[in-house]
Amino acid sequence: MTPQFKTTFQEKFKYVIILITLGLVLFSCSDKKEQGENKIVIGIQADVQTINPMYAFSLTEGNVVDLLFLKPAKEIWNKTLGKIEFEPMLADKWEWNDDSTSIKFYLRDAIYWSDGKPITAEDIAFTFNVYSDPEVNSRFFGLFGDFFLKDNNQIDSEKTFNIISPKELAINFPENASPDFLDINLEIIPKHIWSQYSRDKFESAEVNFKPVTSGAFKLEKWEKESFISLVRDSSSILFDPDYLQKIVFKIIPDYKTRIVELKTGSIDLLDNVKSEDLSELNDADNLIITSLRGRDYDYIGWNHRDTEENLPNRFFASPEVRKAMSFAINRKEIVESYLGKFGEICKGPVSPMFKLYYDSVLETYNYNPARAKAILKENGWTDSDNNGVLEKGSLEFKFDIYLNSGNPRRNYVSQIVKNNLNAVGIAVIIKELETGVFIDGLFNRQFDAWMAGWTIPVPVDLNPYWNSDPEVGFLNFSSFQSEEKDRILEQLQEKLSEKEKIKLYKKLQKIFKEDEPVTFLYWFDNIIAYNKQISKIGFSILGLVKNASEWSVN
Incomplete structure (x- = not known):
């Protein structure tokens, strides 16, 4: 971990805890719910700064990114053991060599970006190169100490990646490294889109607001300081017409207003509910109270x-x-x-x-x-x-x-x-x-x-x-x-x-x-209240909406 990374991380950390704790004064308007829609509205305190996985730092930004971008593997929390386990996602399978100095990914055949282009091994190699580039200054910079690195702490792609075919990739590590699968399991970005931009312009690029994505959902509309609307992506491997087709993150700065809108049904889900409001919410016929421990x-x-x-x-x-x-x-x-x-x-x-x-x-x-x-x-x-x-x-x-x-x-x-x-x-x-x-x-x-x-x-x-x-x-x-x-x-x-x-x-x-x-x-x-019309719902400590692609509305 380099001093440059630490300074950046500290600055971002201070910004985020200030952002979360302060009640920001923002204007809010609603994305109206229609009766019978397979859609939910989630109340949030403040707008996100980005939906780009390179720069997504706050919990809400992470929640949105979870829905838009896939990783090689799906992360699942095993409550019994208290640890993360992995299932295939973009990758159909993966294999470590005997001394864990190399891992080989085998990607699924029918995986596509939201613009219809196939997801390939080139995208994975490109993603790591970008995330580790100091010119990009992503939230991941400085976290690749177990990889082959150049003097500027960027991953040495020649030593690290062996693209065997469009669907097969080997990632190699130094002999004394101790890579963890979580270090490799990052959100993948599309090379064919981001390679068009100068890397020092990534943070302000227009594609940040019209992203090409791979997740169960894609961006429909982002009305700043009002709402973020995501719709089901029919080109995603997670597409299913029987599950949620739309998720709206509605910005409501005032906590008490969020509680009122939850009770009236204007929003369907709210987390970080305060203990003093539980009695009132338990009396509401339309709500279920649960928690993440x-x-x-x-x-x-x-x-x-x-x-x-x-x-x-x-x-x-x-x-x-x-x-x-x-x-x-x-x-x-x-x-x-x-x-x-x-x-x-x-x-x-x-x-x-x-x-x-x-x-x-x-x-x-x-x-x-x-x-x-x-x-x-x-x-x-x-x-x-x-x-x-x-x-x-x-x-x-x-x-x-x-x-x-x-x-x-x-x-x-x-x-x-x-x-x-x-x-x-x-x-x-x-x-x-x-x-x-x-x-x-x-x-x-x-x-x-x-x-x-x-x-x-x-x-x-x-x-x-x-x-x-x-x-x-x-x-x-x-x-x-x-x-x-x-x-x-x-x-x-x-x-x-x-x-x-x-x-x-x-x-x-x-x-x-x-x-x-x-x-x-x-x-x-983390106390969560949600509308009882949402079915098949489940929450993960790895992210509030981690499993939202499997939810539905009765």
């Missing part, structure tokens, strides 16, 4: 370093004090009173959905204010002046917890946290900041304590969140340092057996338990 968690961050000088933090440098903070917070009350069945206590950075890697027997710091007080006393924090606040020498245990504004869940939780900490002699002030200011404060390590959350990537990659190297762990806002932790994170980037990965992930969770770098609060579900 396990990828999102909130935490209280404790800065291990001083916010102004490169010194240990005066409050949270000690892992024992951090454990006391976790003992002091009643996470069980938080889950039961706010999340209910749509959440569970979080005890570390590995989600329970990764069943092979998750340490289910590892204990957590259950609510125990007496134990919290005892640990704090052992570490020199006492209330010698009897004013209700602990102190160590002249330093009172008093600090601010920062959070982004406009988040009812975190507002609610922060008050419980404040009361819990006050009860053990810690004075806390809750401060809400405008989201952009809050995110800048995180990246600049300006806070002693804060409340935030992450969505765990699939497959698991904890390096950006926890590696001690700021160039790699640029989201390690608490500055959690541990040589053993870093060694494991680096090992997990290598070619390993499943058994070795399981052992390392469980060892990593024990390190987090011992150091308690932050207080992990709870996993919360």
Whole structure:
């Protein structure tokens, strides 16, 4: 991974979390539903910036791209094992050689782009060359470390690709590489279209708004700040007249308006529903409530370093004090009173959905204010002046917890946290900041304590969140340092057996338990409400509409 990629990724990451969290003020108009149409309307908060897989970064952009562009293989989440499995899609089959330094793809015969041109091995080789080209600056740039590369980090196509026939392709890797199938299974783009454009003009090319695609759907109309309409593509291998023929993403900036339109039937599906709206939605006769478990968690961050000088933090440098903070917070009350069945206590950075890697027997710091007080006393924090606040020498245990504004869940939780900490002699002030200011404060390590959350990537990659190297762990806002932790994170980037990965992930969770770098609060579900007229519906943690080509409307 190159420094250039990291900088670009950080900038895009900050942009996306600001975009998602802020309520953008956008004008919205509807794509009207006709009675009896095999069509659904999905409510979204904001318009996408792109539907080009080279640049699609946000969750909504990813959802649209999922419907427009196919990969060599279909990705399926195995709930039982907690891992991704693959089925043929553009490729009918594939074969690794004995030492995994080469993989051969055999493409299906009757696969076509939306303009009727055949999809060939040339398209696959071209796609990888484009994605790795620094001039294109795609979201994939810097992610091809297991390939043969040129000095500028672009894939060396001569060494990498062997086009045997229009339907047969071999991809070769260096001897010391450890390629994963997910590194190869990317959205394929049409060479006959994109080869007409200069690569430094890709991002602004007209074809971005009139794309030639391969998925179950193709773009019908994109009315900026209003809606994106996709229709079934009869030339796609996924075409089926009995399933959904149209999907509309309707932009509705205001959350409450999205809820109203869901109840009235103006939209058919909405995710990220808030817990406080469940009672109202459960009373609606036309809706079904479900959820996707396990990828999102909130935490209280404790800065291990001083916010102004490169010194240990005066409050949270000690892992024992951090454990006391976790003992002091009643996470069980938080889950039961706010999340209910749509959440569970979080005890570390590995989600329970990764069943092979998750340490289910590892204990957590259950609510125990007496134990919290005892640990704090052992570490020199006492209330010698009897004013209700602990102190160590002249330093009172008093600090601010920062959070982004406009988040009812975190507002609610922060008050419980404040009361819990006050009860053990810690004075806390809750401060809400405008989201952009809050995110800048995180990246600049300006806070002693804060409340935030992450969505765990699939497959698991904890390096950006926890590696001690700021160039790699640029989201390690608490500055959690541990040589053993870093060694494991680096090992997990290598070619390993499943058994070795399981052992390392469980060892990593024990390190987090011992150091308690932050207080992990709870996993919360993505709550989804949808119109009961949608049938054969199923959701995947790999993407909200991943299986939409198999949905229908009664």
